[in-house]
Amino acid sequence: xxxxxxxxxxxxxxxxxxxxxxTSWDINDIQLPQDxxxxxxxxxxPDSYVKHIYSSEDKNxxxxxxxxxxxxxxxHNSRILKKSCxxxxxxxxxxxxxxxxxxxxxxxxxxKARQKQQRKCxxxxxxxxxxxxxRGHGGYPVTNFWRHEGQFIFFQSKGAHDHPxxxxxxxxxxxxxxxxxxxxxxPSCPRLKQIQELESLTGAAPTREALPLLLSKPDIYSLPxxxxxxxxxxxxEPVLGSCSRWLPCSRAGEDRGSGEVxxxxxxxxLRSNPSPGxxxxxxAAPCTAPxxxxxxxSSTPHTLPMEKDGHGPFRHSTGPLGDGSCEDKSPxxxxxxxxxxxxxxxxxxxxxxxxxxxxxHQQLSVPRRGSEGHDGEVGRHxxxxxxxxxxxxxxxxxx
DNA sequence: GTTTGCGGGCGCA
DNA sequence: TGCGCCCGCAAAC
Numbered sequence: 001x002x003x004x005x006x007x008x009x010x011x012x013x014x015x016x017x018x019x020x021x022x023t024s025w026d027i028n029d030i031q032l033p034q035d036x037x038x039x040x041x042x043x044x045x046p047d048s049y050v051k052h053i054y055s056s057e058d059k060n061x062x063x064x065x066x067x068x069x070x071x072x073x074x075x076h077n078s079r080i081l082k083k084s085c086x087x088x089x090x091x092x093x094x095x096x097x098x099x100x101x102x103x104x105x106x107x108x109x110x111x112k113a114r115q116k117q118q119r120k121c122x123x124x125x126x127x128x129x130x131x132x133x134x135r136g137h138g139g140y141p142v143t144n145f146w147r148h149e150g151q152f153i154f155f156q157s158k159g160a161h162d163h164p165x166x167x168x169x170x171x172x173x174x175x176x177x178x179x180x181x182x183x184x185x186x187p188s189c190p191r192l193k194q195i196q197e198l199e200s201l202t203g204a205a206p207t208r209e210a211l212p213l214l215l216s217k218p219d220i221y222s223l224p225x226x227x228x229x230x231x232x233x234x235x236x237e238p239v240l241g242s243c244s245r246w247l248p249c250s251r252a253g254e255d256r257g258s259g260e261v262x263x264x265x266x267x268x269x270l271r272s273n274p275s276p277g278x279x280x281x282x283x284a285a286p287c288t289a290p291x292x293x294x295x296x297x298s299s300t301p302h303t304l305p306m307e308k309d310g311h312g313p314f315r316h317s318t319g320p321l322g323d324g325s326c327e328d329k330s331p332x333x334x335x336x337x338x339x340x341x342x343x344x345x346x347x348x349x350x351x352x353x354x355x356x357x358x359x360x361h362q363q364l365s366v367p368r369r370g371s372e373g374h375d376g377e378v379g380r381h382x383x384x385x386x387x388x389x390x391x392x393x394x395x396x397x398x399x
Numbered sequence: 400g401t402t403t404g405c406g407g408g409c410g411c412a
Numbered sequence: 413t414g415c416g417c418c419c420g421c422a423a424a425c
Contacts, residue, residue, distance in 0.1 A: 074405075
């Protein structure tokens with residue numbers, strides 16, 4: 001089941017070879033192929049040593065978009081845009097939400113913004129945040145190269161991400177918007193109370209269309225093969241308690257500072273096995289977040305569910321014509337009929353003591369495709385109730 | 400405020 | 413020389 005990075009490369013190469021020109025070029029070549037017969041669909045999560053040729057009309061390609069947190073890197077070559085992966089921001093306490101999901105935030109691209117981000121706390125347990133650096137390219141971050149040539153945009157990725165996928169840019173933006181909204185709308189907001197009261201009386205839930213676009217796509221609950229390999233290796237590591245190691249939010253590591261997780265292997269945050277000693281551990285292995293708030297900030301984390309076998313539902317991103325086509329779906333695509341997962345309990349508690357991220361996620365998340373959904377047996381189709389809505393409004397104030 | 404692209408500059412192999 | 417990375421700047425959102 002697990003495939004190594006080499007297999008991934010071979011798979012991509014095989015896929016690419018079917019398109020002829022795909023493997024015959026390198027981003028540094030003086031002359032890139034002009035007889036491109038196959039334009040790739042945009043790959044939102046390119047991984048491993050892949051190459052793609054996009055149309056110059058492709059908006060995502062034009063913007064050099066990637067759902068990985070990629071920052072611009074100066075390669076002193078104005079013709080080739082180089083970007084390196086920033087990794088993923090994880091909870092330093094390796095906490096899990098009530099439904100066993102992990103916190104995987106998108107690192108801010110800007111250095112200052114990223115440092116500021118790391119000074120914040122885990123939205124789930126208020127523990128410190130850690131930047132899990134990407135070391136998937138010979139110990140260095142995975143690099144992406146973009147080169148515009150005529151009517152095509154050539155893309156090449158070097159390295160295989162050795163960390164989970166962060167939330168997407170849209171999700172991160174939405175989370176920031178919600179943070180602002182939460183600042184604007186206090187929990188005692190009369191309008192909010194009015195809505196809640198009305199809802200409790202009528203049993204009506206807010207329309208999903210009116211909800212912020214925060215959906216974490218099923219696809220992003222996946223991980224590169226090499227990462228799964230890491231998980232397999234890490235499975236023998238001692239299992240540490242997650243939230244028992246809760247620390248006051250004093251200072252998460254700076255980008256290059258002490259708090260940065262320098263290597264995937266050093267991070268306890270992303271181990272495969274949920275702590276067996278974790279209170280209430282079970283299929284969903286919830287963690288009891290500290291009741292006292294150390295930070296005032298609040299956000300909507302991107303989380304990954306943990307499967308019963310202890311492995312996250314990480315999925316290999318297949319080749320250009322594989323399920324990458326599904327990955328092209330913007331989070332917007334889910335806004336109509338699905339809701340974003342609400343992976344952690346309401347920051348301020350709320351009237352429903354049983355409110356849990358698990359409930360919310362199971363009720364609100366998009367059902368995964370059969371090939372990747374291994375946790376579907378946990379009451380997924382329960383409808384919204386007042387409790388959940390109440391928490392929802394705490395998390396997603398009206399804007 | 401943040402992202403993005405660009406480019407100067409430095410250190411290392 | 414190539415690469416990684418830091419830093420600052422400007423434009424755009």
